[in-house]
Amino acid sequence: MDETVAEYIRRTVLKIPRDEIKTMLQKWGFLSEAQLQTINFHQIKDNISQDVVQLCEENSADIKQAAELDIIYNHIYPNKRVWSVYQMNKTGEETDFFDLTEFKKKFKRQLRSALKNVTINFREYEDNAIWIRIAWGTPYRKPNQYKTSYVVYHSQTPYVFISASVLKSNLPLLCQALVVASNYCDIREMELRSHSLNSLKDIVFKRYSQNFQTYYPRPLEERNVAPENEDLRIIQENRNEKERIQRVNQQIFGDGPQPKLEFAQYKLETMFKSDPKMDVLDKKEPFRCLVKFSSPHLLESLKSLAPAGMADAPLSPLLTCIPQKARNYFKIREKKGVFPGSFVSP
């Protein structure tokens, strides 16, 4: 077995939390159940990975098989990478029948015609998701297994999720291969990025609980709310306002959990407006700003601002539109015309 393959397998196993190693090796299926029985999964990880490498040696593992294990790891722990969302377009209306074998063949051919040194692996999952792992080389160097890009393509949709890694120069090549293989015309990057792959899917496939805009906002229906503090000496100030905020929040954000995003960025090119009494800046040019919001769970965080008294309810549509518009990068310019207070996001 190649030394580089052995080292690669060793490092991949080391990434896996100790309690998960056995299950993941079983999913991989490269080592037999009998072989797995011989490994003591309670020893330290260093030793476990050495044992695994030893067994892989017996089975003469090659790089493709090692790459399989990497895909399985990344499928279970996708949040270690940053994912960007791309959308493909086709001109015609026809929905071609998706042939997986054709797709894989065309993809490999397209990629290999431009770059001989690539390792390409595919793995299909139940939800029509095709995972593609690509390790990039150069015309003169073998593929670097530690510099990989991942693609998750849901064949029934025009959406592709890409975790490109450092070699951004290979991105156009990758996009081209996807378009050709899937019979689309072109592909564009959406302004949507996150560590949480599932949340990106939720947003793009509209799987989160959306607010349904009703014409007459209905009052909150009776729910199983725990009884308020019975002590009559405690008076809730501003009870009406608190309830209004809750109601408005619920209308905007919906009832269910929010998709998990870590950041949102706004490039502001709007005018600075102030009270004329203040006698400050009155320029005809935009007041250029860059605003970045970050949080372990951004949308939940924004949702809690108004109840905490730090924001107005309703919160600005610039923030609440994130899931609907399926983007978290914005460029905001002043909308010219009738309503000077509103903004346009191209």
Next chain:
Amino acid sequence: QGNADAQKIAFLLRKQWTLYSVTPLYRFSEAHLRDYARLLSAFIAAEKQKGLAVEVGVELDIKVAVSSLPDLKGSDQDQAAVLVQLSLRSPASPKNSEEKLVWSGWFCCVSGDHLSETLPEDFTCLPLFLANGAESYTSIVGSWFQKTFDCCFRRLAISPLNLSWMAAMWTGCKVDKTASAIELVFSVPCLPQPLDISYAIHPEDAKALWDTVQKTPGEITQEEVDVFMDCLYSHFHRHFKIHLSATKLVKVSTAIASAHCDGIIKFLQSQYLTGVLMLLTELAISQIQ
């Protein structure tokens, strides 16, 4: 001579310095810097013997240098700044100048007249201390100074109020075309999911705003700082409906310098170094008094 000093000043730039306030030093003398270096060196060696080793494993020799930075002062009454540097010397070649600088700390006083004037004879006023390097070294050096000169070190935090002053002051400074943005970082920790907001304004636009707010050149009032910040807050509110004034301002970054509320500073421009030090000296003195 001038060049050497310019080099020393350049050394202070673009590093992260942790701030402390220091009470006046008793019987400190600028004439004895070499002796202090020797004594501090012996102290560090003794601490290592005691098992309070800073570097586990390899026995490395720590060399101490204490020098003066005469240009770093505001007025003639100010005490010249004192720089302490710790270097590691590899035992393999003790005479060979293979020295790696591992820690630096300097005391200074820029326009600290109102404190130094009130001090009795034997006391030296160097209220601001800046440290760069491992916390363990800072602790050892601090202990020695505290023991030797009967002084007291305390971490110097920077309040949001003072950070807004820095934002306003530094926005007003003239910088070249390639200046970086004025960045304000706000933190909202007490939510179920914490939130950080970075608000960066193009330096030309921020300066244009400040120039219309500041009425008297060379002078800044609290009111002007408030108006400036309110303008920035209301521009933000117009877009996002969030009240930045209800959040905590934790960091200010400009082309001049960057400051963090935990008491961490980075100087980026040598021409404004003394200006920033003057402000920090004032903060240190307020903390001591």
